[in-house]
Amino acid sequence: MTACELGSLSRGGSDSKNCAGLVGGQSVLVVHEGVQDRRDRTFLYRHRDLLADLHTAGSRSAGAPSAPKQAVTQASLQADLANANARAARLSARVRQLEDRLSRRLGNQAWRESGLGTPDDTEELQRTITRLERTNVELDAALDEVRAELAAAREANRDLTRAVNQRG
Known part of the structure; x- marks a missing residue:
């Protein structure tokens, strides 16, 4: 040709x-x-x-x-065809990749805008919950200790009141 x-x-x-x-x-x-x-x-x-x-x-x-x-040469034309087919396959794969990325981003955006999705600061809220639960446990332990001391003080007060009443 x-x-x-x-x-x-x-x-x-x-x-x-x-x-x-x-x-x-x-x-x-x-x-x-x-x-x-x-x-x-x-x-x-x-x-x-x-x-x-x-x-x-x-x-x-x-x-x-x-x-x-x-x-x-026919070999030249076949090489050109093979290169064109390979390029078309690469471009097709890239288009699929970009479509998937766009779909995920649009889906996430729609999910956030609808109000159904989790807030963006979920991690911060989780840290706050963990910190508050730890504080709650510490305060419960301190409250139990204070109640035990109060019970001991009341017992001592009763003993002292009995002792004063028996003397007098």
Whole structure:
């Protein structure tokens, strides 16, 4: 397959104007039309043999006869297809990853805004609860100690009151 035939296939049909420009050595016309038609110019850079053909065609004078074009190898096209498929798979995986991330973030935001979700300061509230429970246990222990002392003081007071009443 020649560069001219490959160029027409990449555009989806035959384009004699571009082929004539390429064969006639007007590589600027081919590249320029590729830009106008929004074709991917990196296609030429991925196929070094086509790029070399364009450079040699551009360096020749307009009146000089052109040499026959080299054929694009099938291996080159298969490598390009494999690379394109791999890139498509990577981009597809990245899109899925970004969709999942966006879905999680939107879900969390909706959950928080609805008022059903836990507050953002859950960890702080948990620390406060733990601290207050510890203080409560300490106060209960201190209260039991004070009650025991009060019971002992009442017992001592009763004993003293009995002793005073028995003397007198």
